Amino acid sequence: MTLAQWMPFIVLVPMITSGLVALLPGRNLPWLMTFLAATASTGLSLWVLFGIDAEPLRYAFGNWPPPIGIEYRVDAANAWVAFIVSGIAMAALLWGRVSVHQEIPERQNIFYALFLLALAGLLGITLTGDAFNVFVFLEISSLSTYALIAFGHDRRGLLAAFRYLIMGTIGATFILIGIGFLYMMTGTLNMADLAERIPAVADTNAVRAGFAFIIVGLGLKLALLPLHLWLPNAYAFAPNVITVFLAGTATKVALYVMLRFIYTVFGGDYSFGAVPLATLLMILAIAGMVVGSWVAMFEPNLKRLLAYSSVAQVGYLVLGVSLVSLIGLTATFVHLFNHALMKAALFMALGTVMYRTGSARIEAFYGVGRQMPWTMTAFALAGLSLIGVPTTAGFISKWYLILAAMEAGLAWLVVLILITSFMAVYYIWRVIEAAWFKPAQTDAQGATKVFREAPLALLIPLWIMVALNFYFGLETSLSLGAAEQAAQALLGAFK
Amino acid sequence: MSDNKILRIVARFLIPLIMLFALYIQFHGEYSPGGGFQAGVVFAAAWILFVLIFGLDLGLEVIPERAMFVLMVFGVMLYCAVGLANVLMGGMFLDFSVLLESPQAAQQAGIITVELGIGITVATVVMLIFTMFARRKREQDALEDEA
Amino acid sequence: MMDVVLSYFNYWVVILLMMIGFYGVIAHGNMDKKLMALGLFQTSVFILFISAGKVIGGATPVIRDGVSVFSNPLPHVLILTAIVVGVATTAVGLALAVRINEAYGTIEDDLIGDPSHEPEEP
Numbered sequence: 001m002t003l004a005q006w007m008p009f010i011v012l013v014p015m016i017t018s019g020l021v022a023l024l025p026g027r028n029l030p031w032l033m034t035f036l037a038a039t040a041s042t043g044l045s046l047w048v049l050f051g052i053d054a055e056p057l058r059y060a061f062g063n064w065p066p067p068i069g070i071e072y073r074v075d076a077a078n079a080w081v082a083f084i085v086s087g088i089a090m091a092a093l094l095w096g097r098v099s100v101h102q103e104i105p106e107r108q109n110i111f112y113a114l115f116l117l118a119l120a121g122l123l124g125i126t127l128t129g130d131a132f133n134v135f136v137f138l139e140i141s142s143l144s145t146y147a148l149i150a151f152g153h154d155r156r157g158l159l160a161a162f163r164y165l166i167m168g169t170i171g172a173t174f175i176l177i178g179i180g181f182l183y184m185m186t187g188t189l190n191m192a193d194l195a196e197r198i199p200a201v202a203d204t205n206a207v208r209a210g211f212a213f214i215i216v217g218l219g220l221k222l223a224l225l226p227l228h229l230w231l232p233n234a235y236a237f238a239p240n241v242i243t244v245f246l247a248g249t250a251t252k253v254a255l256y257v258m259l260r261f262i263y264t265v266f267g268g269d270y271s272f273g274a275v276p277l278a279t280l281l282m283i284l285a286i287a288g289m290v291v292g293s294w295v296a297m298f299e300p301n302l303k304r305l306l307a308y309s310s311v312a313q314v315g316y317l318v319l320g321v322s323l324v325s326l327i328g329l330t331a332t333f334v335h336l337f338n339h340a341l342m343k344a345a346l347f348m349a350l351g352t353v354m355y356r357t358g359s360a361r362i363e364a365f366y367g368v369g370r371q372m373p374w375t376m377t378a379f380a381l382a383g384l385s386l387i388g389v390p391t392t393a394g395f396i397s398k399w400y401l402i403l404a405a406m407e408a409g410l411a412w413l414v415v416l417i418l419i420t421s422f423m424a425v426y427y428i429w430r431v432i433e434a435a436w437f438k439p440a441q442t443d444a445q446g447a448t449k450v451f452r453e454a455p456l457a458l459l460i461p462l463w464i465m466v467a468l469n470f471y472f473g474l475e476t477s478l479s480l481g482a483a484e485q486a487a488q489a490l491l492g493a494f495k
Numbered sequence: 496m497s498d499n500k501i502l503r504i505v506a507r508f509l510i511p512l513i514m515l516f517a518l519y520i521q522f523h524g525e526y527s528p529g530g531g532f533q534a535g536v537v538f539a540a541a542w543i544l545f546v547l548i549f550g551l552d553l554g555l556e557v558i559p560e561r562a563m564f565v566l567m568v569f570g571v572m573l574y575c576a577v578g579l580a581n582v583l584m585g586g587m588f589l590d591f592s593v594l595l596e597s598p599q600a601a602q603q604a605g606i607i608t609v610e611l612g613i614g615i616t617v618a619t620v621v622m623l624i625f626t627m628f629a630r631r632k633r634e635q636d637a638l639e640d641e642a
Numbered sequence: 643m644m645d646v647v648l649s650y651f652n653y654w655v656v657i658l659l660m661m662i663g664f665y666g667v668i669a670h671g672n673m674d675k676k677l678m679a680l681g682l683f684q685t686s687v688f689i690l691f692i693s694a695g696k697v698i699g700g701a702t703p704v705i706r707d708g709v710s711v712f713s714n715p716l717p718h719v720l721i722l723t724a725i726v727v728g729v730a731t732t733a734v735g736l737a738l739a740v741r742i743n744e745a746y747g748t749i750e751d752d753l754i755g756d757p758s759h760e761p762e763e764p
Contacts, residue, residue, distance in 0.1 A: 063590035
């Protein structure tokens with residue numbers, strides 16, 4: 001079989017495996033199957049990423065020629081996002097086996113089956129070339145995510161999941177309305193076909209309304225600033241594996257879909273010319289960067305702290321889009337990858353401490369640095385990457401973002417990026433200070449609580465992620481090369 | 496509610512008909528309006544009517560929860576197996592025309608099998624959702640009685 | 643004026659239902675009512691799609707002799723999928739509401755209080 005024929009298996013493997021995993025007994029077997037499926041997806045998407053050239057890979061389901069049938073259409077942009085999503089899923093699973101044993105002692109087969117469904121949904125959104133299929137996969141991944149968030153011990157996880165369900169469904173329904181308007185105006189759902197037919201009807205209110213509905217709906221899924229309210233609690237009260245997985249994937253995929261609609265379906269000229277989208281996105285992105293970082297500076301729950309930092313990072317991602325240039329889009333795509341790396345590493349480190357201490361409050365981290373030096377050192381190093389210190393992956397993203405801002409002649413934006421980076425220094429420093437420079441916690445009798453270093457099963461994946469943060473800070477040919485190709489793939493066809 | 500004679504007799508009369516109607520929708524789905532989704536829901540509705548009148552315990556004797564769970568996965572697997580079979584035989588995923596000699600017959604056979612898988616999954620999922628809600632309430636009541 | 647109302651009748655219905663549903667989701671504190679309103683909101687979109695598929699004078703889209711104008715079946719198929727998604731959403735939402743009720747003793751938003759401050763974290 002050719003590469004194009006293998007490509008849909010990136011989605012099919014986790015989807016089919018999820019059914020099997022639901023039937024498997026015990027705790028290790030479901031994990032193993034899940035991990036193998038995620039690995040297979042990662043391997044396939046890596047293969048696709050390297051094997052792809054100028055022509056997109058196409059796969060027509062049921063051999064129904066598009067636009068009649070559903071088509072998967074993969075260019076450099078999809079392949080890159082699919083690789084990020086499946087790779088983070090693999091890393092989260094590798095780290096998560098022990099953590100899941102502690103957090104979810106029973107019904108692990110259901111948990112892993114849902115995990116695979118969420119993964120298949122996210123990958124499906126990424127690969128599909130059909131607008132309605134995006135909605136279906138979006139709901140598959142979202143519904144399993146709601147259930148996964150509610151899996152934790154914490155009863156507030158239920159509330160977080162419920163609120164996410166309400167907001168997520170409103171967002172998805174908005175997307176559905178938008179797709180409905182486009183379908184009414186053009187009579188097609190295939191993205192490439194839509195792109196051909198929209199210019200003829202572009203100057204109608206129905207298309208404008210469809211555009212607005214889709215962007216707002218995706219903004220909700222993306223947690224763009226005024227629509228971010230579901231994110232902090234959903235991340236904070238989900239099981240740690242799920243937080244690692246979601247932080248690296250869910251918002252990224254929503255951003256990818258937004259880019260796909262902006263550039264491929266509507267075309268850059270329409271999105272940024274006929275509609276003042278760039279200004280709007282830039283205002284919201286800057287607001288997200290500032291507000292997210294500001295709240296993170298004072299947040300006592302460290303999981304929520306990192307979640308608010310994610311809101312700020314979504315701001316960086318969208319900022320790159322709003323600059324409307326090749327280099328800005330490259331910055332966005334490279335930050336998709338780098339942010340997934342650093343946030344996964346940070347949440348893993350946090351989860352590793354929580355494995356011993358059982359709490360994400362900052363008081364629970366007092367003195368932990370001396371008791372669990374390996375874990376907290378990993379946290380500190382991943383924190384450097386989040387701040388954007390040279391030689392880390394985070395530096396590459398920020399550097400490209402600054403280059404894009406300079407190219408657009410917006411020097412004040414560079415200052416703003418530096419200011420929010422200093423805010424990141426502050427909130428990461430709070431954790432470091434608590435871990436190393438505060439006296440260790442005492443129990444009711446006044447005796448010092450002692451936490452042992454975390455087991456190797458958690459430490460090794462964590463350190464691999466930290467090492468990758470530095471590897472991709474120094475050796476950028478893979479990440480930057482792929483990001484640039486992805487940006488060109490989006491811009492190229494419609495510039 | 497099983498002590499109400501009217502309900503019992505009407506249910507005995509209706510439940511087989513509902514099931515028959517579900518099967519009709521199921522197996523005429525490939526060339527007239529219908530298909531696995533609708534048939535599955537109608538079929539599950541027959542079972543739910545049974546449970547409402549005769550109680551959940553009897554309903555779970557008809558089909559145990561574990562069996563529902565396995566059937567739910569089986570339906571999805573049937574769907575995927577047909578799809579994968581097409582790939583193995585050299586077609587696209589869910590491209591039924593490679594299954595048999597004549598493409599038309601193969602399309603029909605393929606869609607019927609796939610719809611059967613969908614029907615089984617939808618029916619058992621709806622039953623499972625119902626069972627889980629119904630049982631949850633009973634478990635909570637039992638807990639309260641103890642307390 | 644009447645023309646505008648009548649010729650866009652389906653859209654008026656959609657807008658009305660959508661606004662009722664959307665208002666309900668935002669205004670109601672009770673989670674069950676929120677889910678009902680959410681269902682109404684989704685249903686309005688289903689009507690939007692399905693009414694777009696109607697071809698005036700068109701028959702059921704099954705090919706047979708003597709019929710040449712068919713309604714567009716595609717929106718129905720799409721909405722069938724969307725309905726299934728809606729059922730799943732309602733089921734997950736109700737399941738969460740049941741568990742919230744078990745954990746907090748209420749499904750009224752106001753009575754639960756702000757989740758970030760109450761109760762003390764473990």
